[in-house]
Amino acid sequence: MVVLAMITRNSAERIKDFPEVLNSTLSIPYESMILVDDSDTLTTKNIVSNFAKRNNKELLILSSGAVRTRAVARQKAIDAFLENYNDEWLFFLDDDLILDKEWWSKASKYLNDGYIGIVTGFVMHIEDFVRKYLEIRKIDQWTWFKIKFEGRGYTGDTMFKRDALIKVKETYGLIPPYLHEYEDAWLFHKVRCLGYKYVIVPTNCYHLGHHRLSxxxxxxxxxxxxxxxxxxxxxxxxxxxxxxxxxxxxxxxxxxxxxxxxxxxxxxxxxxxxxxxxxxxxxxxxxxxxxxxxxxxxxxxxxxxxx
Structure with a gap:
């Protein structure tokens, strides 16, 4: 029913609890996993490979190649999913996000709705400053996440329907390779533009890292x-x-x-x-x-x- 995909780059070195991220996926009923790894060492690959062996998961390991952007890596994962598997959903998970144990039970009820092309989880954990800033602006966390998701999409813990990914590729082509930080926005909007709806599931996932803009x-x-x-x-x-x-x-x-x-x-x-x-x-x-x-x-x- 679902294939798990992760995009990694030196994840084992950057994220102390990376093994915990992997362990949190065991609540999801997937049999196959796609890893697009552009790390400088073999450590991340080895950790994921050992995890897959211990838990009887089929693992396909790829790399972005000459152009190392998140857009290229995400397109690699999508292409591998469409070409090698028959499952209906591709589940993208960030390398620094620990899934809620109830994620699947809350999300799976939407998977048979033909109008839904995207199912994503609501990440509860935010920085203390962001929480205070939202209070000042009188915006609750759910509304903030919804505004952010509708504007730029999100692939931290997000599933995409197979038919939607096929139609995006047929209609719009590949994700532009230069979109290193907005490849998720491109993918979300293209799926939405094709008429598919999305669902935000009220989960309690934990984001270990926070991106800092240069x-x-x-x-x-x-x-x-x-x-x-x-x-x-x-x-x-x-x-x-x-x-x-x-x-x-x-x-x-x-x-x-x-x-x-x-x-x-x-x-x-x-x-x-x-x-x-x-x-x-x-x-x-x-x-x-x-x-x-x-x-x-x-x-x-x-x-x-x-x-």
Missing amino acids: IISATKNPIIVYKMGFNAEAFIPNVLSNYESINGAFMFPISYLNDAVKHIREFRRKYGEISNVTLMELRILGTYMIWLMMRILNGRPGDPCEK
Whole structure:
């Protein structure tokens, strides 16, 4: 019914509890596993191989090849799934996510619905700062996750239906290899654009790591998001709609500046510090200003359903 897929790169060295991530998958009734590993050593491969042998799992090990991006790795896993297995669902799991023991019992009830092409788990664990920031903005964690998922997708613990993956490949081709950080957004939106629905399952998964953006990524990512039309803003639904007009593109960052100041003041009043929240607001404002420049220079935001 389901094949498990993992994309790894030096996971054994980076993630202390990587074996626990693997053990958490045993609550999922899979028989086969695809590993796309681009590690610098054999340690991760060996750990996964030993895990598969101990638990009688068929294991297919691949690598991205010359171009090592998450887009290439994810496409490798999809192609291997479509070419080598007949199962109906491909389950992508991040190398730093421990599954809830009840994940499958909560998710499996949706698998026979022909309209559903994506089933994902709701990750409860978040950083303390993010929890406080959500409180300041009066956004509950479920709403935040839903806004984020609808904007940019997610493959941390996400299943994709076989038919949906086939149709995406036939209609849109391969995941663009340069999408190192937004390959999940591309895949999610293409499945959605084909008419499939998604389900977010209220699980209690635990994310061991938190991604930190470099200055280069903080500049490059908003450009990709704008061109693709991903709406990848975790706090405001459909935020790119503000950039459909020139007036909206100018007014939105200006109006948000007032909100940013309020957020910083409220955070200081409630928690007594402003460094993290100031960096957060500067990043958000920076994104909005990059989008303004994109609107001036390149026109309207992209359409994620465009072929």
